[in-house]
Amino acid sequence: MAANISPDLIARYGGNLPRYTSYPTAVSFSDAIGPQEVADWLKALPPEQSVSLYFHVPFCDELCRFCACNTAVMRQEEARAAYGDLLLEEMHRIVALVGQGRVVRHLHFGGGTPTTLPETALRNVMSAVREQFRLADDAEIAMEMDPRHVPEGMLPLLAELGFNRISFGVQDLDRIVQETCGRVQSYEQTLACVEQARAAGVNGVNIDLIYGLPYQTVESVQDTARRVAGMRPDRLAVFGYAHVPWKQKRQQLIPQDSLPSSEERLQQADRIDRVLVEEGYKSIGLDHYAHPEDAMAHAYEAGTLHRNFQGYTIDSSPVLLGMGASAISMTPDGFYQNIPSTAAYIRALKEHDGLPVARGVFRTEEDRWRGKVIETVMCLSGVDLTPYIPSGQGLEQAFAEELEALRPFEEDGLIRWEGNRVSLTEKGGPFLRHLAAVFDTRRKELAAAGEGKPVPRFSSSL
Ligand SMILES: C[S@@+](CC[C@H](N)C(=O)[O-])C[C@H]1O[C@@H](n2cnc3c(N)ncnc32)[C@H](O)[C@@H]1O
Ligand code: SF4
CATH class of the missing domain: 1.10.10.920 (Arc Repressor Mutant, subunit A)
Incomplete structure (x- = not known):
């Protein structure tokens, strides 16, 4: 990282670019790729090919104004349980194409806030995974969580189901920043979750931070980084705030004049970098930090780090099977995305037999x-x-x-x-x-x- 970027360089190189979690990127996806093409790609996977699994849950307990994800609050527990059943249905349709018993070394629940799924739904999905695939003994099984909403008994349940990594969203600890973002979450709340996770036996802890949020300053992000590093997570993701109000309407509630300039964003990123490096973390790629003994730091050193739709990963499988509304998948033949609207995804699975694929791209x-x-x-x-x-x-x-x-x-x-x-x-x-x-x-x-x-x-x- 370097803070001494002149305004002239920012003006010449600024602008908007993909984050390259795939190539071709999602803007090349089209409806020329649909359920039939994807079914052919899945049937063509070599029998010994291991796969990674991703389950997307588009529900949250409350919505944060800064969040670019396509999420909604779903109060009815039956609707959340029914969504869990559809994840199972989609998984069965995929297994019918790829065959049973494939080895899985990486499994990730993301969203949204996947812990909004009722306990029975989480149990059912995980036991179906164990029946239909072969979860490797050392598989990474990860869950994204919102520390403000941890259902009673959730952390012991996750440990029991085999989860060994949890990503907690923090973003920033400053009260004014939090209030403007509509996400008030105390330091104590986050610390309690991290401690509960470790006490339950889930040792892999990731924390997400963001710079470039409304009213953040170099001093405020430094303070957040220092206090969060004190919780000793194994990995941190430090994202630049993506302000895309033309796509995500709730971001229009964030006053434009509260946002740091490009120059300030770079200075904030640089200061967080300095704090985390001083605290002993290894800087990895665009936005990650890892404890030097963590597997991601080892993969970085060895040149075996990868990047997929979940960002930086130690997952080397060329096949990522995504399930759930809007989930994106990867195969050697191409990338594809499920129907993004939750209601339309549900309808597609209920009314049609095939995969709920909306669009994709063939890789030349x-x-x-x-x-x-x-x-x-x-x-x-x-x-x-x-x-x-x-x-x-x-x-x-x-x-x-x-x-x-x-x-x-x-x-x-x-x-x-x-x-x-x-x-x-x-x-x-x-x-x-x-x-x-x-x-x-x-x-x-x-x-x-x-x-x-x-x-x-x-x-x-x-
Ligand atoms: C999909 S969210 C899930 C986390 C969980 N629901 C929570 O709130 O703690 C994963 C991460 O995406 C990041 N994120 C969401 N919106 C963002 C934005 N507009 N710009 C940058 N990062 C963003 C946040 O750091 C967030 O923790
Ligand atoms: S940051 Fe997490 S809790 Fe907030 S809206 Fe996004 S996914 Fe939901």
């Missing part, structure tokens, strides 16, 4: 190698291009357009070259998404095809 040979380059940049802040140069060509010939696009980066001191390896300098640290975007030809094609049409909008890149 070029998508695959570019995806690997982009994932490597996002994980390691640089990439050796040698394996991607066709025989008989040199770097200049194989990557002429990219080299041209990278010239200003070099002049601005953001990157360095060592042979065919390009990497970000210390000054260039915040420009990870920019370096990745240089290898994203789909984005250029979409921009060219969409001239005159509205361009898909991402969150701020700085």
